[in-house]
Amino acid sequence: MKHCFFAVDLGATSGRTILGTFTSQGLELQDVNRFPNHLIEVGGHYYWDIYELYRHIVEGLKLAARMEDVQITSIGIDTWGVDFVCVGKDGGLLRQPYSYRDPHTMGAPEAFFARIPRKQVYEWTGIQVMNFNSLFQLDTLRRNNDSALAAADKLLFMPDALSYLLTGEMVTEYTIASTAQLVNAETRRLEPALLAALGLTEDNFGRFVYPGEKVGVLTKEMQNITGLGAIPVIAVAGHDTASAVAAVPALDRNFAYLSSGTWSLMGVETDAPVINEETEALNFTNEGGIDGTIRLLKNICGMWLLERCRCSWEEISYPELIAEAQMCEPFRSLINPDDALFNNPANMEQAIRTYCADHSQPVPETRGQVVRCIFESLALRYRQVLENLRVLSPRPVEVLHVIGGGSRNDLLNQWTANAVGVPVVAGPSEATAIGNVMIQALAAGTASDVVSMRQLINRSIPLKTFKPEDVKVWNNAYQQFLQLA
Secondary structure (H helix, E strand, O other), rough: OOEEEEEEEOOOOEEEEEEEEEOOEEEEEEEEEEEOOEEEOOOEEEEEOOHHHHHHHHHHHHOOOOOOOEEEEEEEEEEOOOOOOEOOOOEEEEEEOOOOOOOOHHHHHHHHOHHHHHHHHHHOOOOOOOOOOHHHHHHHHHHHHOOOHHHOOOOEEEHHHHHHHHHOEEEEEEEHHHOOOEEEOOOOOOHHHHHHHOOOHHHHHHHEEEEEEEEEEEOHHHHHHOOOOOOOEEEEOEHHHHHHHHOOOOOOEEEEEEEEEEEHHHHHHEOOOOOOOOHHHOOEEEEOOOHHHHEEEEEEEEEEEHHHHHOOOOOOHHHHHHHHHOOOOOOOOOOOOOHHHHOOOOHHHHHHHHHHHHHHOOOOOHHHHHHHHHHHHHHHHHHHHHHHHHHOOOOOOOOOOOOOOOOOOOHHHHHHHHHHHOEEEEEEOOOOHHHHHHHHHHHEEEOOOOHHHHHHHHOOOOEEEEEOHHHHHHHEEEEEEOOOO
């Protein structure tokens, strides 16, 4: 009988459930089911379909229950950050949760800072200001007299809401809560002054837990539906990036990481928050990590740029796009990937062309030119952020670990190494699911500590190293990029 950990890993465009087990050879992963995560646009708002996500999770549990020689030890759920569900006094979900892509928070930070100064908010939370942070979502709902918020007894972040549907237990997990800009970075608890400004208290949230703590067990209803027993649900690092960083296959701590997917998140691991005028000016964030660590990082618009372009390219394959990009002239046109123009345009390809025209650059005319523009711009943006991290980090940065789906993109990895000037180690691509499994294993006593788990991942997952090339050419391109950024 194989003792497996059941990991639910939900991203902003897709989700999956995975079984992880430890053998004498290392860690084995087995997909159970994969599914899309579609935004619902209705009435001028964008929502997530939490019930559809729940249905896919239940389907995965039913499939796992029917597998021969598989025994599930525990279940863990991670998702993207900031979004939340309003729960009524009777325990029912009051409506589908808004997506962070919803435009209702445009200008929201400025409205909030009129009441509590920006500097004070950053000193408490250490979180980078983005208009969709939960703090600003909640304040927007409050100002708009939102009926769901008005009737809410509890607010549950996405992984905690899904754990609640499985167990009936309400928790607030630290790493996901830290993305909200509601957690005090020093106390590692919800900040009462910020809650008060929103008309909320700690009672409006579930029991506060940290990675590795038990949420509860599957309800009787869930046991009947899935055919499983009273399996525990563990609060893993509920924020997908926190789970991914847990799985960085580093052999020491002198590293930076780049979690590469829809978003690119680049950072370093620190033992304490780094909150000062420099981190505030650079808009760096201090999010919660595992084992008491802080993830000092920067959000960068990642493969969202290409994913949105592909929507109008009839889902052409990545290998074809990469081949087309390689044939094009280098550094013909560059963009700042984090320009507001790229947040959620109706047509991403047109937005890129508009940006290039507005910045007196050649407008990309072919698909390959668009892709090359995206990849080169991302690599150069990574260099800019890494240079800032080197100044802020308490340790030297000797290697960049690229994890997540983007670690499979050899071309972007090589260009990133060229741009940043240090070796890039790519993999694992399933870092989030591995980190999810790893935290469950620590909770179950199957694993002893994070250091040994990272060494195990390093041994058992194929990794690929990219050394910097053409450094002078990329240095010149970086000077060109800095004129934009």
